[in-house]
Amino acid sequence: MNVPNSNLKRIVIVGGGFGGLQLAKNLPAGKYQVVMIDRQNYHCFQPLLYQVATAGLEAGNIAFPLRKIFQTKEGFYFRMTEVKEVDAEQKKVMTTIGDLSYDILVLATGSATNFFGNKSLEQHSMSMKTIVEALNIRSLLLQNFEKALLTDDLKERQSLMNVVIVGGGPTGVELAGAVSELKKHILPRDYPDLDFRWMDVKLLEAGDRVLSGMADVSSQKAEKYLKKLGVQVMTKTMVKDFDGKSITTESSTIPAQTLIWAAGVHCEPPKGFAPSAIAKGNRLAVDEFNRVKGYDHVYAIGDAAQMSNEKYPQGHPMVAQPAIQQGRTLAKNLLRELKGKEWRPFKYIDLGTMATIGRTKAVSELPGWKSQGAIAWLIWIFVHLMALVGFRNRLVVFITWTYNFINYNRDIRLIIRPFRSFEERKVAFAKAKEVAAE
């Protein structure tokens, strides 16, 4: 890969998510040469993906061009590609655009949707870890309502209108709330010919409560808010199969053509690591300095890293805060290294958790203060606005939220690129044979 040589040691950061971004931001120019690699040319603010999926925000509102962040830093490089393999012996990474040597490698590669090996779910359900996936959900939801208008078969119509979300974590809860608000305020006005009593929004959770990472009071309130919005919360329910038309659980069959899978993530680290370095969910096992076990110059942060300790035997939660804090700590340690100072171990400061369900309805757990309802909702808004990258994004999101709140509206209900189902893609592929023969 085409990166200039330098007298400085080279840090290669793989991934421009929360962790990678904080690391790069906290490394001053002139100390190291820094090369960031990402498949996308932007940082994506994942906590608001669900609003892109439900026509509340535009894709560009939650994305920020990575190159802009590096503009002012000499010796900082960005390359848009994917790391396929790591060769720790020779200290290089292999990418789709060639090899790149490193002195220090940091994997901040995040996590991907985990279907736990269920092929039918993987083929037919929608995941929501990237902007493209969120846009696909937006298109599919709207396409299904356009289709529902065209059929006289009431069963088919119902299955087109139903939306099932699997996974009762913050993502699933927020999605279910947002879809339910679409059902309540937007869709009946857009589709007056459809009877919305036939539309079900179901939230399926395998455990016995939603938001299992939060306190009981938050789970209970969240479930109450969801039910008030008309969401059918089904706990202790495992999805077995989905053929694109109906969803099979252990005890029932749900007619639905939209299944959004928010029930699990796992990591997909590059090839080249010894099995001993791979922990549960394919996270890389790291010590308290985020060093990958058994690899001297390789670090992992955020979702990609599992740092086990007494309080977090399974590693830290796979959310933004541990990634942000590990990125900052690692940057400080790498600067300490240059001064010959000793490294300081990472200590996670839990700043709290929150989830919004709908208008004036949220649950929030800050250190020492649990709140629910309108206050939690205002805290949620404030925290998310401040955390967005870029002043323009913050301003536009604030205006859009204010406008949507006053007007009970979501103007981004646009099918820019129609989503094609697995079956439709199969047909297109078959047709493509002829085109390819040309």
Next chain:
Amino acid sequence: MNVPNSNLKRIVIVGGGFGGLQLAKNLPAGKYQVVMIDRQNYHCFQPLLYQVATAGLEAGNIAFPLRKIFQTKEGFYFRMTEVKEVDAEQKKVMTTIGDLSYDILVLATGSATNFFGNKSLEQHSMSMKTIVEALNIRSLLLQNFEKALLTDDLKERQSLMNVVIVGGGPTGVELAGAVSELKKHILPRDYPDLDFRWMDVKLLEAGDRVLSGMADVSSQKAEKYLKKLGVQVMTKTMVKDFDGKSITTESSTIPAQTLIWAAGVHCEPPKGFAPSAIAKGNRLAVDEFNRVKGYDHVYAIGDAAQMSNEKYPQGHPMVAQPAIQQGRTLAKNLLRELKGKEWRPFKYIDLGTMATIGRTKAVSELPGWKSQGAIAWLIWIFVHLMALVGFRNRLVVFITWTYNFINYNRDIRLIIRPFRSFEERKVAFAKAKEVAAE
């Protein structure tokens, strides 16, 4: 197609562009049953597509959900589909989702890019008539700069950096200006490793001046502004061929991998019309009431219609104003019809033309007042903001423009969905054979 029966006469409007939208807006509820058909579920403000293509605005800023416009009007229906054929004998349209009968049919189908039969141009160059096409241009421009970083072959690098725009009308001029501003203010900061003296922005025009629809003074000023921004304006230049790598004109070869074709449009009316009803560029020949010649209950408005008269022997210019005005006039005439009043012929009021080239640089021709420079630029901004559909869109565009102006910035430089070239698609198609066989 599934549309309820009604005692009212049914007007089917094909197309939700400027003409169709004005027609629908000016028809009150309860007079006719109105069914609008469009391939998209949104109205697109085409005059600002070039800003979506050059990372200045988001797609959603210039789109507005069509269903929202109809929410308050009982008896108004929207169906997302495409009209394939018209059967005027039986008074019905054939669509991809079934047939629909009409009492009155209005074709407001706009125009599409015209490559004048040149297959190599059609395969390899980019057109910009839809939001998806504008997004493709945005992705391609950015992808090419990412690629340029990776090659040591300086000729290849130059061809990746060069951008050639064909067509010196308002679209081509505005695009050339916007790309040149990217080159001047944005790209060198994002790609400090590239030498931007190698990047050419060329505007090719077959005629002897740009903006040939405007007065000489506007053409001259526009060309001066373009040159000041670094655009190479090549008049009297016809493009012969483009293989995706280099562009062949009558007298030279230009190494460039991006060719944006803004050199012509034509219409693609549904099948079923007699040759006598088809005018130049496949526009439908209409009388002064927009009635398609030889068809009693079929009307065409906007780009799709050619209304020849003394002042406009080739029909009205294919821009927004004639479409808007014809939509309004036809609505009034259709209401007159109900009262047994006589129809009034359409009279085009030319409100003027304008084109913006860059920061504080525009040319404007209002009735009786030609201006250039900062004043024309402010007029352009005001007119375009006011013409945008939707209060939120206006507000967000205003903020984005203000922000971009102050910061010399364009934050939407995101490759959300990478664009794949003709060759890349061919390879993917070939691979798809195996997938389809699964």
